[in-house]
Amino acid sequence: MFEMVVESLNIGLPKKEVFYGKEITTGMCKRPVSVPLRLKKRGFDGDGVADTKNHGGVDKAVCVYSLDHYPYWEETLGIRLPAAAFGENLSVSNLAEDTVCIGDVFQLGTAAVQITQPRQPCNTLATRYGRNDLVKLVVTSGFTGFYFRVLQEGIVEMGTSLVLMEKNPQEISVAFANRIFHHDRKNREGIEAVLGVSALSKSWQSSLQRLREKCI
Numbered sequence: 001m002f003e004m005v006v007e008s009l010n011i012g013l014p015k016k017e018v019f020y021g022k023e024i025t026t027g028m029c030k031r032p033v034s035v036p037l038r039l040k041k042r043g044f045d046g047d048g049v050a051d052t053k054n055h056g057g058v059d060k061a062v063c064v065y066s067l068d069h070y071p072y073w074e075e076t077l078g079i080r081l082p083a084a085a086f087g088e089n090l091s092v093s094n095l096a097e098d099t100v101c102i103g104d105v106f107q108l109g110t111a112a113v114q115i116t117q118p119r120q121p122c123n124t125l126a127t128r129y130g131r132n133d134l135v136k137l138v139v140t141s142g143f144t145g146f147y148f149r150v151l152q153e154g155i156v157e158m159g160t161s162l163v164l165m166e167k168n169p170q171e172i173s174v175a176f177a178n179r180i181f182h183h184d185r186k187n188r189e190g191i192e193a194v195l196g197v198s199a200l201s202k203s204w205q206s207s208l209q210r211l212r213e214k215c216i
Helices: 067-077 123-128 134-141 174-183 188-195 202-215
Strands: 004-011 015-019 022-026 031-033 037-040 062-066 090-093 105-108 111-118 146-152 154-156 161-166
Touching (some): 022 123, 111 202, 188 202
Antiparallel strands (some): 105 111, 105 161
């Protein structure tokens, strides 16, 4: 695996935005910062979310997205993407959903973080770019990104490398979890495999348990 580097560290507090004539309060429009930031259990200093029911919290403290996907989206959407185009805190290079796994632990600056779940695209993302089909496009592409929980608080800055400290032995990739949740929803064995990862976020545990019940 190539070195994964934080090419952009992005934060922003919720505020009113106008997307294609629609006003919405969101923390999605984050901005890059060049100074070191403290990463706490619930995220970076100076960062926040508006929809606390579906975003944020200890299981989704840090949103991560790959810059390697940006060319695909610029071609698909026909626009030049801004920084933190998907509302991510960390825009990272040399990262792919099929190579990192739920439960993997990384050193991030002086912090330690762990992958908890894939990022689920929301309607705010679709509203931002005026594309009602964007949620479906993200799900279909598999280019979702993922979330970290913070195991150890610390300091992070732009240019920091993500150093793999511990590979989860079950090796359930973010891509596999996405496939089961979005495309192969009757795969009982696959559902059980994802649920078997103790590091999985509580929200995905609940969603997959409900999905499992439908397979009985």
